[in-house]
Amino acid sequence: NAGVTQTPKFQVLKTGQSMTLQCAQDMNHEYMSWYRQDPGMGLRLIHYSVGAGITDQGEVPNGYNVSRSTTEDFPLRLLSAAPSQTSVYFCASSSPSGPDTQYFGPGTRLTVL
Amino acid sequence: GIQVEQSPPDLILQEGANSTLRCNFSDSVNNLQWFHQNPWGQLINLFYIPSGTKQNGRLSATTVATERYSLLYISSSQTTDSGVYFCAVGLYNQGGKLIFGQGTELSVKP
Numbered sequence: 001n002a003g004v005t006q007t008p009k010f011q012v013l014k015t016g017q018s019m020t021l022q023c024a025q026d027m028n029h030e031y032m033s034w035y036r037q038d039p040g041m042g043l044r045l046i047h048y049s050v051g052a053g054i055t056d057q058g059e060v061p062n063g064y065n066v067s068r069s070t071t072e073d074f075p076l077r078l079l080s081a082a083p084s085q086t087s088v089y090f091c092a093s094s095s096p097s098g099p100d101t102q103y104f105g106p107g108t109r110l111t112v113l
Numbered sequence: 114g115i116q117v118e119q120s121p122p123d124l125i126l127q128e129g130a131n132s133t134l135r136c137n138f139s140d141s142v143n144n145l146q147w148f149h150q151n152p153w154g155q156l157i158n159l160f161y162i163p164s165g166t167k168q169n170g171r172l173s174a175t176t177v178a179t180e181r182y183s184l185l186y187i188s189s190s191q192t193t194d195s196g197v198y199f200c201a202v203g204l205y206n207q208g209g210k211l212i213f214g215q216g217t218e219l220s221v222k223p
Binding site: 032045 | 157
């Protein structure tokens with residue numbers, strides 16, 4: 001199992017550009033989430049999904065879109081990048097059956113100039 | 114929403130020392146997890162522990178749900194224990210929604 005994978009590892013954007021951060025998991029987990037981590041602020045939930053076709057907002061959803069067409073993939077779209085979106089982005093997955101343990105991807109470090 | 118507070122915010126230890134990290138939360142939860150973020154940024158799940166006590170090698174954790182706190186014990190610390198320890202809480206079957214504390218940054222010196 002590869003677990004949770006994220007691409008790219010690093011990305012630099014200019015203000016106003018759009019891009020998609022990719023996340024995939026091969027554990028057949030129903031739940032997937034996106035978090036951002038800023039210095040000194042821990043992780044904050046952006047969007048999450050409880051299954052294919054179902055998504056909902058977390059604490060800090062503004063400026064981001066998500067969709068979940070398959071169980072495996074959960075891409076995060078930045079519509080018009082802003083410097084405030086400079087952060088490290090983590091994708092996570094878990095299963096509602098058994099312990100609700102979350103598994104995290106390696107992260108994407110995004111810089112918006 | 115649920116508030117999560119961790120203490121201390123940072124900690125410096127000599128190799129071989131023991132330490133206790135604390136996590137307080139403001140409301141009833143039935144999902145509590147401890148994570149270690151290593152110096153390379155990878156987040157590793159240490160414990161899923163909504164209540165009770167668990168042990169894994171030199172690490173153990175105790176959650177007292179009725180009093181809304183959890184403790185992470187690290188014994189005989191090693192330099193590889195360095196990094197940031199996060200506590201995160203949520204409600205069971207809430208789609209993986211977790212609220213994270215600010216973390217405790219641990220540095221273990223040789």
